[in-house]
Amino acid sequence: MRTIIKYVLFDLLRNKTIIVYALILAAITISVSGMGDNASKGLLSLLNITLLFVPIISILFSTIYFFNSVEFTELLLAQPIRRKTMLLAQYAGIAIALSIAYLAGVGIPVCILYYTAATITLLVSGLFLTLIFSALALLIFVLFKDKTKGIGAAIITALFFTLLFDGLLLSFIYSFSDYPVDKPLLGLISLNPVDLARVLVLLQLDVAVMMGYSGALFKKFMGSATGSIYTVICMLCWTVIPLIIAARVFKKKDI
C-alpha cells in the first residue's frame, strides 16, 4: 500500500497542476490578506475562497486524475493486491497531495499573517473539505465508467454542495418560517460539509454575534466542546462513508 501511495504522490507532485493549485491559493491568500485592514475581514474572505475553490478543485481534479490513471489501476490490479487496498492507496495519495497543496497555499501565509483560533479552524475545515471531496470523487470514479459522465457528476456534486443545497435550505427556512426551525436546521446543516465548515469558522469570528438569537443557539451547540466534536465526527463520516461505499462497489466492479 505504501509503495502505491508513494508512486501516486510522486506522480502528482511531478504533475504541474498541484503546484499551480498551491500557487494560486497562495496568491489569493496573500492578496486578500493584504487588502483587508483587520484580521477578521481577511479571514472572512479567505473562508469564502476556501468554501468555493477547495470543494470544486478537489473533486474535479481527483475525478479527472482517477479516470486518467485507469490504465495504471488496471496494471496494478493484475498484481496480487487486494482491490480495496489499491483503491484506498490511490485515494490516500491524492488526498495527501491536495492537502499539502492547501496547507502550502493557504496555511503557511495565513499562519504568518494572523495566527488565531479561527485560523486553525479555517485550516482544519479546509483540510476536511479536501478529504471529503476527494472521497466523493473516488465514489464518482467507481460509480461511472465513462469519463465524461464522471466529470459531469463531479461538477454537479460540487455545485450541489456549494450552491444548490443552500438554496434548498433557504426555501426550507422560508416555507417553515412559522415554526421553530433552529434545531432542525442544525441537523440539516450536518448534511452539507461545506455549510458545516462555514458555520464552524464563522462562530470563531467576530461576526458570530450577527447571527442573533438563532446564532446564540448555534453558538451554544457548535461553539461548545460537544459541538466541535460533533462537527468533526460529521466531517469524518463525510470522509469515511463515501470511501466505504466506493470500496464496496469497486470490489464487485467489472473492469
Next chain:
Amino acid sequence: MKQVLLLHALLLYAATGGFAAIIKVHAAANSIHQAIEQAHSGDTLLLQQGFYREHDILVSKKLTITGQGLPVIDGENKYQVFIIAADSVLIQGLQIQHIGKGSVIDMAGIKIINAKCVTIRNNRFINNTYGVYLQNSNRCYIVNNTIHSDTKGEINGGNGIHAWKCEGLGIKGNSISGHRDGIYFEFVTHSYIADNTSFENARYGLHFMFSHNDRYAQNTFMDNGAGVAVMYSRGVVMYDNAFNHNWGDASYGLLLKEITDSKIEHNRFIKNTVGIHMESTTRVDVRHNLFSENGWGVRVQASCSGSNFVENNFIGNSFDVTTNGTMMLNVFNHNYWDKYDGYDLDKNNVGDVSYYPVSVYSVITEKIPPAMILYHSLLTNIMEQVEKVMPSIIPDMLKDDQPMMKKLKL
C-alpha cells in the same frame, strides 16, 4: 445710600469668612457625624486623610465637605454613606466605597434628596451599589468623578449616576464603569451630559427614560452590555459622542424608542453590532455621523417616520441599513456609502443613480432570523449581486437618490 453701605458692609463681613468656619475632621468613631452636628450652615469640613467607617451621614445644612489626601469612607458593604438634604452642598476629594445593597432602599455613595445646587466633584466611588443618586433635585453638578464597581451582572448592580425627577443637571467629565447602567435618567429635563466615559457596564452606558430636552455631547460609550438606550423622550440632542465596540448578541450602539424631535449629529458609531436601532421614532435628524465597521449600520423599523438621514458616512458595515417592512417614511439623502458602485457623469460629486442601502439578505434575515445560518455562503452573495441589478425583494422606497461619490468630511 446708608442702606447700600450697610449691605456692602454685610457682604464684606460674609466674604471675609466671619460666618463660615473651617472644621478639620480626623478619622475617629463618628467624627463626621459630630462635625456636621457642630457645624453651622456655610461651614467647611476638612476631612483629613484616613479611613472613616461611618454611614448614613445626613447633611442637612449648607456645608462644604472637602477631603484632603483622599480620605476613605467605607460603607462596610452594609450601609449607605452620604445623604444630602440641603441646598448648595459641595462634596469633593473623597473616596466612598463598599456601599451595601438593600432590597427596600437603593443604597448610594451619595444620595441627594430634594436639594438644589449640590456639587459633587473629584471623588472616587468604588464598589458601590449606586454611585450618586439624585432624587427630585434640581441644578446639581456631578463633575470629574471616577465611579467604578466590580459587581458583575444586571440584577446585582445599581447605576453609576442615577437621577430621578430632576431638572437642569450638569454631569461632566466622569468615568463610569462596571455598574448596571452608567448614567440613568428618569424624568430628568433640561440637563447636560458631557465629556463622560461610560464603559463595561452590565446594561446600558447611558439610559434615558421620559427625559425631555436633554443634551449629551462628547461622551464615549464603550463595551457596554447593550450600548446606549434613549426611550420615550423628546427634544434630546446627541452631539459628537463616540459609540464604540458595543458588541454582543443583544447590543446596540444607540437604541432609540419612541423618540421625537431629536437630533443626532457628529457622532461616531464604530464596531457595534447595531449602530442605531430605531423604533417608533418621529422627526429625528441624523446628520454628519460616521457609521463604521458595524454589523448593521442603521436599523430603522417601519414604525419610524419623518426622520432624515443626511450626510452620513457609511463605511465597512456588514449591512448598511435594514428595515422590517416595505413602508419607509424616512428620508435618506446625500450620504456616502462605501458599497455604492454607481457613476457620476456630470462630475458634481453626487452619484447619478440611486443607491438602495438595504441588502436582500438583510431583508430575509429580518423576516426570518434563522436564515442567518446562510450568512456568507456563496448563494447569498450571488443573491446580493442579482438583486443589485434587478431589485425585487428589497424595499424600493428606501433609497438614497443623491449618494455622495466621496467620503464626507465630518
